[in-house]
Structure formats: C-alpha cells, structure tokens
Amino acid sequence: MIMRVIRILEKRMAPLLQVRDLTVRFDTMDGVVHAVSGVSYDLAAGETLAVVGESGSGKSVHVLAMMGLIPKPPGRIAGGQALFEGRDLLTLPEKEMRALRGGKIGMIFQDPMSSLNPVLTVGFQIVESLRKHIGLSKSAAWKRAAELLDLVGIAEPHRRVKQYPHQFSGGMRQRAMIAIGIACEPKLLIADEPTTALDVTVQAQILDLVRKLRKQLGMAVIWITHDMGVVAGIADNVQVMYGGRIQERGPVRAVFRDTRSAYTWGLLQSLPDHDAPAAAGVAGAHRLVQIPGYPPDMLRPPLGDPFAPRNRYATERCLTEVPPLVQAEGAAPGHLVAAWYDLRQVRATQGAALHGATA
Numbered sequence: 025m026i027m028r029v030i031r032i033l034e035k036r037m038a039p040l041l042q043v044r045d046l047t048v049r050f051d052t053m054d055g056v057v058h059a060v061s062g063v064s065y066d067l068a069a070g071e072t073l074a075v076v077g078e079s080g081s082g083k084s085v086h087v088l089a090m091m092g093l094i095p096k097p098p099g100r101i102a103g104g105q106a107l108f109e110g111r112d113l114l115t116l117p118e119k120e121m122r123a124l125r126g127g128k129i130g131m132i133f134q135d136p137m138s139s140l141n142p143v144l145t146v147g148f149q150i151v152e153s154l155r156k157h158i159g160l161s162k163s164a165a166w167k168r169a170a171e172l173l174d175l176v177g178i179a180e181p182h183r184r185v186k187q188y189p190h191q192f193s194g195g196m197r198q199r200a201m202i203a204i205g206i207a208c209e210p211k212l213l214i215a216d217e218p219t220t221a222l223d224v225t226v227q228a229q230i231l232d233l234v235r236k237l238r239k240q241l242g243m244a245v246i247w248i249t250h251d252m253g254v255v256a257g258i259a260d261n262v263q264v265m266y267g268g269r270i271q272e273r274g275p276v277r278a279v280f281r282d283t284r285s286a287y288t289w290g291l292l293q294s295l296p297d298h299d300a301p302a303a304a305g306v307a308g309a310h311r312l313v314q315i316p317g318y319p320p321d322m323l324r325p326p327l328g329d330p331f332a333p334r335n336r337y338a339t340e341r342c343l344t345e346v347p348p349l350v351q352a353e354g355a356a357p358g359h360l361v362a363a364w365y366d367l368r369q370v371r372a373t374q375g376a377a378l379h380g381a382t383a
C-alpha cells in the first residue's frame with residue numbers, strides 16, 4: 025500500500041518531459057550537419073518554457089525530433105532520450121506516436137497555411153482530431169469545434185466552423201491552429217514561432233489567449249521564439265540555444281537580470297529599448313546591437329563552446345572543450361549555464377556591457 029502511494033507520488037512529481045542528451049544529425053551531400061548536440065532538460069507539468077536563439081541554433085529540429093517529425097533520411101537521432109510521462113518518444117512505435125500527436129501533445133507551427141488543409145473546412149479539421157483522439161461522436165465533435173473557435177476568440181464560430189482556411193485572415197488562421205493544437209486538451213503544447221508572421225496587436229492577443237488557456241487547462245508549453253519580449257510576457261523558464269546546444273537556462277527574471285552566458289547577453293543587448301524585457305528588469309536593453317560575427321557552420325562545428333569564436337571573453341579552454349550545462353555559481357536555483365568563463369567577473373572587471381554597448 026505504502027509502496028503504491030510512493031509510486032503514485034513519484035509519478036506526480038516526476039517531470040512531464042525529461043530530455044536527456046538529445047543529439048540529432050543530418051547526413052547530407054556536403055557532410056554531417058550537427059543540428060542538435062547533447063540537449064538535456066526537464067519540463068514540469070504546467071510549466072511554460074521559452075526556447076530562444078538565432079536562426080539555425082537547433083530550436084525547431086530538437087522539438088521535431090522528439091515528435092518523430094524530422095525527415096529520415098537525411099535526419100537521424102544520433103543519441104539520447106525524451107521521456108514523456110516516462111515513455112521514450114524517440115523509440116515509440118509510429119502508431120503510438122501518432123496517437124500522442126494532436127492528443128496529449130498539441131502542436132502549433134509558424135505557417136498555418138502549410139499546416140491547415142486547404143480543401144477541408146476548419147471545423148472538419150478540428151472534428152477529425154476530436155474524433156480520432158478522444159472518440160467524440162460526430163455531433164458532439166462539431167459542437168465542441170464551434171466552442172473551441174469561440175474559446176480562441178473567433179467571432180460567429182457557428183458560421184466560421186463551416187468555412188475553409190482561405191476564408192480566414194492570417195490572425196484567424198493562427199487562432200484556428202491554436203484551436204486544433206488545444207482541441208484535445210493536451211498536457212503539452214509545442215508552439216514553434218506561431219506569432220512571428222502576425223502583427224503586434226494580434227500577437228499580443230494570441231499571447232493573452234495562450235496564458236488564459238494554460239491556466240484553464242493546466243498544460244505545459246514549449247514556445248519557440250526569436251522575440252525576448254514574448255519570453256518576458258509568457259514564460260516561466262527560458263532556454264537559450266546556440267549551435268545545437270543549450271547555452272543558458274533558468275527562470276526568466278534570473279536569466280534576464282543575472283545573465284551568465286555571453287551569448288544570452290549579446291541577444292539581450294540586441295533588443296530595442298521598448299521591448300518588454302526592459303520592464304522585466306533588463307539592465308542595458310536599450311540599444312540595438314548586433315552580435316558581431318556569424319553563427320557556426322554546423323557541418324564543421326567548433327571543437328569547444330560553439331559561441332567561443334564570437335565571444336571576446338572566451339578563454340583558451342572555451343575554444344577546445346565544450347562546457348557542461350551546470351548550476352551557475354551564486355545564481356537562482358535552476359539557473360544553469362554552459363560557460364568556462366565567469367560573466368560576472370568579466371563584467372565587473374570590464375565595467376561596461378559586452379560587445380561595445382554602453383550599459
């Protein structure tokens with residue numbers, strides 16, 4: 025009896041998703057692309073994690089790999105695990121994976137036109153998902169589809185539910201995608217830059233909506249974005265990726281206020297001053313500064329810390345040895361950094377912000 029209670033408690037307390045050493049490669053004509061290397065993290069039930077980083081840093085590939093959605097070949101999982109409720113997504117048979125996608129794990133992608141089927145009504149696409157994953161009857165599913173459109177803020181849902189994607193505006197299509205993503209009340213919603221193509225007002229409305237739904241449904245969210253303003257507005261934790269690796273990770277305020285990775289610092293420096301992180305307490309987020317240099321060529325990834333060649337504070341060791349992602353010294357619990365240098369020391373001795381910006 026006690027053992028059973030312990031097992032139930034353990035299950036409740038275990039993270040919803042445990043990613044361990046996830047490594048993804050693409051075998052191309054030009055060579056092997058090191059897209060994702062040794063990515064490890066835990067996602068708690070109900071947690072919202074923002075994943076940020078420049079183009080090509082492995083943000084999309086890491087989630088696509090977990091969902092069994094990278095093209096194989098050229099893609100391959102070269103190692104690791106992604107335990108969702110204790111089951112490894114990376115080795116799950118395709119049939120079970122299909123049951124999870126759109127069921128316990130909802131997904132929203134950047135371009136709704138390529139994800140929505142243009143020849144089926146929006147309502148039908150929601151109904152299909154509801155019938156397949158939770159076995160609703162036809163009439164119950166249509167009723168629920170209209171409720172979902174209403175929930176995501178689409179006016180006249182009973183009329184809209186019978187329309188085709190091209191009859192929706194861009195913002196409405198994105199909302200419809202969210203409706204499909206959350207239709208089966210997933211435990212985890214994965215959103216890959218779902219608001220990038222939208223104007224700021226619609227973007228803000230969608231963020232509001234996701235915040236509301238997260239509370240209502242208690243779902244965990246992985247939100248991939250380029251926008252630090254979105255991070256400040258929506259996430260509990262932020263994970264900064266570069267060159268297929270996690271550079272820094274932790275509670276949003278801790279990472280913004282007590283930045284430990286030179287790469288994160290560079291990203292924050294590149295924000296215009298009206299961005300939301302300023303309100304979250306980012307010192308020095310008031311000038312648009314580009315990080316000098318170029319992202320690494322993932323066909324020939326650097327030997328050590330991938331950011332080292334662009335980091336003027338890199339040490340000899342950064343160039344030759346990949347730093348592990350560990351708890352940052354004297355930082356908030358769960359604030360992790362992968363760096364051989366100590367950004368606090370560098371900033372104290374340099375007395376100014378990095379990359380030539382004024383603090």
Ligand SMILES: Nc1ncnc2c1ncn2[C@@H]1O[C@H](COP(=O)(O)OP(=O)(O)OP(=O)(O)O)[C@@H](O)[C@H]1O
Pocket residue numbers: 050052057058059060077078079080081082083084085086095098099322
């Ligand atoms: N099908 C593919 N074949 C070869 N390489 C690929 C393929 N898909 C992705 N890659 C490579 O994997 C790396 C990671 O790409 P990924 O799409 O995850 O970047 P990202 O961080 O999502 O960038 P963005 O912000 O532009 O969406 C890149 O170097 C990319 O070129």
Ligand SMILES: [Mg+2]
Pocket residue numbers: 083084085216
């Ligand atoms: Mg991407």
